Amino acid sequence: MKKILLPLLLFTYCFAMAQNRKINFDAFSFKEAFERSKIQGKLVFVDCYTVWCGPCKQMEAGVFKTDSVADFFNSNFINLKLDMEKGEGPAALKTYNVGAFPSYLLLDNLGKVVYKFVGGMSADKFMTHIRKGMKPGNEVEKMNARYTDGERDHDFLREYVLLKIRMSERIEAKQINNELMTIMTPKERALRKNWVLFGENRYAMYLSDVGSPNFKYLVGHWKDFLKEVPKDTIDKKMSAVLRKTCGWTMNGFYFKEFEYKRSDFEEYKKQIKLTEMPDKEQLLVLMDVAIAASEKNPELVTDLLVANIASFSEDNRRILFEYISMCSTIKGYNYPKIVLLADEVIKSSSNSFLINTFTKYKIKYATSNEN
Numbered sequence: 247m248k249k250i251l252l253p254l255l256l257f258t259y260c261f262a263m264a265q266n267r268k269i270n271f272d273a274f275s276f277k278e279a280f281e282r283s284k285i286q287g288k289l290v291f292v293d294c295y296t297v298w299c300g301p302c303k304q305m306e307a308g309v310f311k312t313d314s315v316a317d318f319f320n321s322n323f324i325n326l327k328l329d330m331e332k333g334e335g336p337a338a339l340k341t342y343n344v345g346a347f348p349s350y351l352l353l354d355n356l357g358k359v360v361y362k363f364v365g366g367m368s369a370d371k372f373m374t375h376i377r378k379g380m381k382p383g384n385e386v387e388k389m390n391a392r393y394t395d396g397e398r399d400h401d402f403l404r405e406y407v408l409l410k411i412r413m414s415e416r417i418e419a420k421q422i423n424n425e426l427m428t429i430m431t432p433k434e435r436a437l438r439k440n441w442v443l444f445g446e447n448r449y450a451m452y453l454s455d456v457g458s459p460n461f462k463y464l465v466g467h468w469k470d471f472l473k474e475v476p477k478d479t480i481d482k483k484m485s486a487v488l489r490k491t492c493g494w495t496m497n498g499f500y501f502k503e504f505e506y507k508r509s510d511f512e513e514y515k516k517q518i519k520l521t522e523m524p525d526k527e528q529l530l531v532l533m534d535v536a537i538a539a540s541e542k543n544p545e546l547v548t549d550l551l552v553a554n555i556a557s558f559s560e561d562n563r564r565i566l567f568e569y570i571s572m573c574s575t576i577k578g579y580n581y582p583k584i585v586l587l588a589d590e591v592i593k594s595s596s597n598s599f600l601i602n603t604f605t606k607y608k609i610k611y612a613t614s615n616e617n
Contacts, residue, residue: 271327286324291326294335300366301366304366389402446486456503468484477522481523485523496571508540528562560596566591566604570603581611588605588608
């Protein structure tokens with residue numbers, strides 16, 4: 247019986263071990279890892295994480311414990327797991343321009359970036375990135391080298407900006423974008439292929455969002471883009487960011503990024519008047535709202551909204567959620583004229599959530615404002 251049980255137990259143990267493999271991360275310093283990389287002829291894989299990062303934990307619990315992934319990494323790389331807030335982490339964060347977590351690096355034995363990618367993902371997508379990174383002359387390695395060697399072709403710089411954003415190297419992306427803008431003519435900036443630097447897309451929050459040089463240029467030169475970009479597309483982009491600009495002054499985000507200057511908003515008003523946006527009159531009101539919010543005048547903000555909200559589009563009425571956010575930060579504020587504002591919303595809006603929200607505020611504050 248013992249002769250039967252022993253092989254069975256060994257088989258069960260080995261089977262369990264085979265189903266619980268994981269990437270073996272070595273407790274090496276960078277110096278030690280690079281030395282081993284040189285001796286073994288392997289790249290160094292670095293998992294850049296923080297203890298509070300949700301996607302980092304998901305990758306650790308799932309993808310890194312996938313048998314095929316673990317086997318591949320343990321055979322092909324020197325694996326390091328680096329807390330970016332401890333030990334060598336803070337220095338590495340600066341050296342390798344880590345701007346999001348998790349970030350993944352493939353480094354050669356000199357510490358040079360061979361490949362970099364960012365974010366939580368499936369095992370298949372993760373391995374696709376890794377296999378790309380292992381190829382000599384991969385996109386990251388090649389484009390970094392081309393830029394370092396002095397290449398400044400416009401198409402190359404545009405694609406390099408987008409690559410930098412995908413790697414969450416946002417500061418460098420903005421610097422290269424600004425470099426590109428200085429060497430392009432107005433006609434070149436307005437080409438359809440360059441709309442990605444100005445339009446609404448996955449890169450917009452880094453290149454053409456509130457207060458950005460690219461957005462300011464677009465508002466001032468929108469006619470240049472009409473030859474290759476539909477007017478409706480341009481109008482929607484400008485309207486969305488101007489509305490967001492107003493919202494940021496109300497929820498406070500604007501002042502974390504920019505110093506308030508009334509002249510900036512007066513300039514926006516001048517530019518809006520020169521556009522042909524369908525909602526230009528509404529946007530002019532929103533710039534006045536932004537000025538009032540920036541100058542801590544909630545009463546004027548309320549008056550402007552009461553007088554104009556019924557004529558706003560549903561998109562522009564969403565500014566009312568930022569209005570509530572602004573008022574909630576004012577200690578003891580009891581929403582004067584909330585009944586008037588709520589009545590305007592209820593009679594004009596088709597947004598049920600907005601209507602329900604203002605109906606509740608009307609009921610809550612109507613009595614207290616009467617007393």
